[in-house]
Amino acid sequence: xxRLIMSEHLTQKNNSPLRVRGLDYLEQLEAESxxxxxxxxxxxxxxxxxxxxxxxxxxxVHLARKAFAPGKIPFPLVHIDTGHNFQEALDYRxxxxxxxxxxxxxxxxxxxxxxxxxxxxxxxxxxxNWLQTYxxxxxxxxxxxxxxxxxxxxDEEKARAKERIFSVRDDFGQWNPKLQRPELWxxxxxxxxxxxxxxxxxxxxxxxxxxxxxxxxxxIALPSIYFAHEREVIVHDGxxxxxSPYVTLEEGDAVVTKQVRYRTVGDMTCTAAVESAAxxxxxxxxxxxxxxxxxxxxxxxxxxxxxAAMEDRKKNGYF
Amino acid sequence: xxxxxxxxxxxxxxxxxxxxxxxxxxxxxxxIDQLEQLEKQSKNKEAGPIDLALLTDGLRAEREQGITIxxxxxxxxTPKRKFIIADAPGHVQYTRNMITGASNANLIIVLVDARQxxxxxxxxxxxxxxxxxxxxxxxxINKMDLVDFSQDVYNNIVIDYAAVAKxxxxxxxxxIPISAxxxxxxxxxxxxxxxxxxKPLLEILEDVPVDSDINLTDPRFxxxxxxxxxxxxxxxxxxYAGKVISGVYKKGDAVTVLPAGIETTIAKxxxxxxxxxxxxxxxxxxxxxxxxxxxxxxxxxxQTNNQPQTTNEVEVLLCWLDDKPLQTxxxxxxxxxxxxxxxxxKQVEYKLDVNTLQxxxxxxxxxxxxxxxxxxxxxxxxxxxxxxxLRANGSAILIDETSHSTVAAVLFQ
Ligand SMILES: Nc1nc2c(ncn2[C@@H]2O[C@H](COP(=O)(O)OP(=O)(O)O)[C@@H](O)[C@H]2O)c(=O)[nH]1
Numbered sequence: 001x002x003r004l005i006m007s008e009h010l011t012q013k014n015n016s017p018l019r020v021r022g023l024d025y026l027e028q029l030e031a032e033s034x035x036x037x038x039x040x041x042x043x044x045x046x047x048x049x050x051x052x053x054x055x056x057x058x059x060x061v062h063l064a065r066k067a068f069a070p071g072k073i074p075f076p077l078v079h080i081d082t083g084h085n086f087q088e089a090l091d092y093r094x095x096x097x098x099x100x101x102x103x104x105x106x107x108x109x110x111x112x113x114x115x116x117x118x119x120x121x122x123x124x125x126x127x128x129n130w131l132q133t134y135x136x137x138x139x140x141x142x143x144x145x146x147x148x149x150x151x152x153x154x155d156e157e158k159a160r161a162k163e164r165i166f167s168v169r170d171d172f173g174q175w176n177p178k179l180q181r182p183e184l185w186x187x188x189x190x191x192x193x194x195x196x197x198x199x200x201x202x203x204x205x206x207x208x209x210x211x212x213x214x215x216x217x218x219x220i221a222l223p224s225i226y227f228a229h230e231r232e233v234i235v236h237d238g239x240x241x242x243x244s245p246y247v248t249l250e251e252g253d254a255v256v257t258k259q260v261r262y263r264t265v266g267d268m269t270c271t272a273a274v275e276s277a278a279x280x281x282x283x284x285x286x287x288x289x290x291x292x293x294x295x296x297x298x299x300x301x302x303x304x305x306x307x308a309a310m311e312d313r314k315k316n317g318y319f
Numbered sequence: 320x321x322x323x324x325x326x327x328x329x330x331x332x333x334x335x336x337x338x339x340x341x342x343x344x345x346x347x348x349x350x351i352d353q354l355e356q357l358e359k360q361s362k363n364k365e366a367g368p369i370d371l372a373l374l375t376d377g378l379r380a381e382r383e384q385g386i387t388i389x390x391x392x393x394x395x396x397t398p399k400r401k402f403i404i405a406d407a408p409g410h411v412q413y414t415r416n417m418i419t420g421a422s423n424a425n426l427i428i429v430l431v432d433a434r435q436x437x438x439x440x441x442x443x444x445x446x447x448x449x450x451x452x453x454x455x456x457x458x459x460i461n462k463m464d465l466v467d468f469s470q471d472v473y474n475n476i477v478i479d480y481a482a483v484a485k486x487x488x489x490x491x492x493x494x495i496p497i498s499a500x501x502x503x504x505x506x507x508x509x510x511x512x513x514x515x516x517x518k519p520l521l522e523i524l525e526d527v528p529v530d531s532d533i534n535l536t537d538p539r540f541x542x543x544x545x546x547x548x549x550x551x552x553x554x555x556x557x558x559y560a561g562k563v564i565s566g567v568y569k570k571g572d573a574v575t576v577l578p579a580g581i582e583t584t585i586a587k588x589x590x591x592x593x594x595x596x597x598x599x600x601x602x603x604x605x606x607x608x609x610x611x612x613x614x615x616x617x618x619x620x621x622q623t624n625n626q627p628q629t630t631n632e633v634e635v636l637l638c639w640l641d642d643k644p645l646q647t648x649x650x651x652x653x654x655x656x657x658x659x660x661x662x663x664x665k666q667v668e669y670k671l672d673v674n675t676l677q678x679x680x681x682x683x684x685x686x687x688x689x690x691x692x693x694x695x696x697x698x699x700x701x702x703x704x705x706x707x708x709l710r711a712n713g714s715a716i717l718i719d720e721t722s723h724s725t726v727a728a729v730l731f732q
Contacts, residue, residue: 021567021599022530025322025401034591034603035562038543042616042657067603069592070556071548154392161391161406180389181725182415182640184422185714186562187654191723205403207394 026214029206030063035186036165036202037067040147041074043190044198047147048105050136051077051097053089054265055222056151058096059203059211062220064149065100076103078148080135083110084244089265092223107139137172140197147190147198155207165204171195212288216281228261228279239272263288320398323529326405326420326453328444329430334461338430338499339406343395345506346521390420399525414673414688415640417447418728422714425529426455428520429480433466433496437479443673445480449487450636450690450730452710454532456484456492457523464498468511486676495520533600537704538566539627539712540620543657546605558589558605559614564656564711567599568606568622576612577619578629578700583610600711617658619702627704627712632696634732636671636706637664637685641719641726644684645691651726653697655715661698662717668692695729706730 023031040047049064051057064073077097081090097104112135113120140148154160164180166188181189190198203211215222232255233240240260249255260273261284278284329335393404405420407413421427427448431441448456458480466472473496484492495504496515503509504519518526546558568574572585587607588598598604606620614620621627639645645664653662669678671690678692685691706713717727 021535021597022321023602025320028322028601030591031562031601031603035543038560038603039657042544066591067560068544068546069589070553070558071546155394161393162389182419182728184419184716184725184728185711186423187656187714187716189654189716189718189723189725191652191718193723205392205394207396207401209396210401 026210026217029203029210030066030214032186032205033063033202034067036188036200037064037149039188039190040149040200040202041068043188044147046143046145047075047149047200048078048143048145049073049075049149050151051079051093051104052151052265053079053085053093053223054151055211055215055226056153056203058092058220058222059206059214060149060151061096061100061102062218063202073100073102075149076105076143078105078107078139078143078145080132080139081106081108081110082132083108086223086225086242086262086265088223088225105139105143107135107142109135111135112138145197146192147200149200149202151203152201153206153208153211154201154204163201163204165201166190167199167201168192169197169199175199209285209288212281212285216285223265225262225265227284228259228276230257231260231273232257233260233273240275241272320396320400321529322401322403323426323524323527324403324405324424325426325428325524326407326417326424327428327430328407328417328421328448329461330432330438330440331408333430333432334499335406335430338428338459338461338497338505339393339404341499341502341505342404342521343393345502346395346397390416397521397525402524414443414447414638414690417444418451418638418640421447421451421453422728424451424453425532426457426524426527427453428457428459431458431460431476431480433460433462433472433476436476437483439674441480442483442675445483445487445489446673446676449489450638452706454491455527456489457520458492458494459520460494460496461499463496463503463509463512464501468496468503468509470512470514473515493517493523495523534565534709534711535567535599536565537625537627537709538568538572538622539564539704539709540568540604540606541656541658542614542616542618542620544616545614556607557611558607559620560605561603561620561657563598563600563602563604565600565709566622566625567597568604568620569597573623574608574620575623575626576608576614577621577626577702579612579618581610581612582623583608583612585609617656617660621702627702627709629700629702631700632665632694633701633703635693635695636690636730636732637693637717638690638728638730639685639687639726640728641724642687643719643722643724643726644686645727646684650720652718652720653695653701653715653729654718655701655703655729656712658702659718660701662695665694665696668694692732703731705732707732 049060068074079093109131118131152160154163164183169175192198231242233242234253234255240258258275259277261276261278262273264271276287278287327335327339391406393406395402405424407417407420429441429444431437460473460476477494495517496512497504497520503511506519506521508519540563541561542559543561546560548556568585570585570588574585575582585606586609588595589605590598590602647664647667650661650663653660667681667685669692670681672679673690681691704712713731715729716725717729719726
C-alpha cells in the first residue's frame, strides 16, 4: 500500500529527485500516533482510552488497533455518558467495542449527579459538559487509571495549542499551563508521582481536515449523523440545535425539519448541526474544505459564551 | 504532500506573531469565526483593523503578561505541504522553549528587524539552531517598510549574518526581505522590492527538500513494546514494535540486538499488522526475529554490519531546562528514545556561552537555560550515535528522579 502513495508522490513533486522511499503526510501522522500509542502501553500500568463516539476518538481506536496488531488493544475504552448523547453515537460505540474486542467501561454523569447531589444545569439547552469532569475524575479514581488517552487536537483552539502530547495532571486532575514539561524530539516522559495521572493526546498534530482525509483513506465507518439526514431542529442564534427531550421550548421557538449533518459529535444540547446535503465522505470533505468557519465555531454552543471557557475547564480536569 | 516542521525565532517585537498570523491569513487558513474574534480583540490600531499577532496568542496567563511564554504549535497547509509551526517565544530567558521547539524542526526562520540588524538574540538563536542541527535556515529581514524597502539596508544585514553563519557552520541559509505587517514577500512577491529576485517566503517553505533530512543509510530501531497476543492462533507470535529511527530494514537482514550483542536475522516485518518486505524511517513497524531471544523495551535492533556506539560513559552537551540547578554527582534517569537508564553526571567540563560560543569555566551549579559540556556515566550500556551524525539517535532527556520533571536536553557528542 505504501508503494501506491509513493507513486502519487512522484507525480506530485515536479523537480525533486525521485524518491524511492517516503511517507505522505497522512502516513507520517499515522506513524507518529502509533509511536505515541506504543509509548503509552509501555510506560503506564493502567491506561484507558476515552471514547466519545465522535470521529476523533473513532480515529484513535483505529490507530490503536494498528499500533498493537495482531494483538488486541491493551487497554479499555471508557465512555463518560452525559445522558444527552445521540443514540446513533451510542449504538456505534457498542458495535465498535464488540468489533475490536475491547473492554468497554461506561460511567454515567446522571449517577454522579445523584451520588454527589450536584445541581443539574438549567437553561434552554442544559449542558452537562461541565459535569462530565466529576464523572471522569471519579472513574479515574475507581479504576486507578494512570493515563487517559484523548482525541484532542492542537488546532481546535488557542488553549490547546500549547498542550503537550503527554500532559501531567495533579491529584485533582488539574492542568497547570505554566508548569508543563518540555517535550523534545520524539521522547515522551510519562513518569509521575503517586496520585498524578497523564492525559495523552496521540492526534495532537492532526487538523480536522487531516482526520477527514484519513477516515476516507482508511475507509473508516462513522456514525450516520455525520452525513446528511432529516432532523427536527430549533433555530437558535443562527445555529441548528437538535430537538430532543432535554431542550426546553420557549414561546416563538419554531421547530423545523431540515436536512443536516454533524461536523463533530458531542451532547445533543450543545452541539449544533450544519445544514447540508453531503451524504458521502467526499461530499463532506468538499464542504469542509470550502467551509469558512472552524469546527468549534460552527458547532459548539457553549464555547460562544466565553473565550476562556476551554482554558478554565482544562484547569479543572476536563480534557 | 508531505510535512514541514519549522520554528520561528526572533527577539520580542521583531514581528514573529505578526508573521505567523500573516502566513495563516494569506494562505487562507483562518476562518470567519476566528477573524471575528480577532476583530473584537484587536486594540492595536497601528496594526490595522485586525491585529494578526493576536492569532497566535495563547493562554490567558500569557495574555496578562503580554508575552508568549511557552511553545505553541500552529498548523496550516497548502496543496503542496502540511506545515507545523513551533512558535517559541523570543524572550531572553526562554532558551529552554526554543530548544524544545527546535528539537523537531526541519527549518528555522530567524527574524531580524531591518532597523536593528543582527543583534545578540539573532546570534543566540542561530547558535541554538546550529547546536540542534536544524537542517535549513531562513533569515527573514522584517519591517522593510520602515527602512523604505532599502536594498542597501538588506545587503548589509545579509553580509553581517553571513559572517555568523560561517562561524557556526550553517550551510543552508536563505535570505529574504519582508514586511510581515503589510504582507510583502510573504505569499506574493513584493511590489516594493523589485530588486529582490528570490521566491516569496511561502514558496521557500513549500519547496525546501525535507526527504533528505531523513537518514536512510544507517538502520536504527529501538523496541518500544513487545506484542504477544498469546491467543490460540498466534500462540508463538512475538513482535518487537517500534519506530524505525533511521535507515531501512529488509526481511532476511542479519541483525544484532544491542546492548546484549546477540546476532540473528529478520524473519518477518509488519506495518500496522500487515506484512511488508521492508521498513524504513520514520515508519512505526514491528520486527519478528528468527531466533527466540530475550529482548525488552529499549533494546536496539541494528544491522550487524552497521552498528552504533555502545558505552557506559559518554560526553554530552546538556541544555539545562529546569529551575532546580544541576548538581554534579546527582543521579538522573536518562531517557534515550524508549530506553530509560539510571545515570550520573560525573563531570561538567565547561559552559558554552550561547551568545558567543565561547567556552567558560563553570562556577557553582548549572542553571536554567545554560548549556554545558559534561560527562555522563550510565548504569547499563547506552547504544547511540553522535547527534551530529544522527539527530534521531543522538538525543536524550534527563529526568529528575524525585520530581520526574524533564530537566535537560542531552546531545551525545
Ligand atoms: N511597520 C511594521 N511593523 C511590524 C512589522 N511586523 C510587525 N510589526 C509590528 O511590530 C510590533 C511587534 O510585532 P509582534 O508580531 O507582536 O512581535 P513579536 O513579539 O515578535 O511576536 C507590532 O506592533 C507589529 O504590528 C512590519 O513588517 N512592519
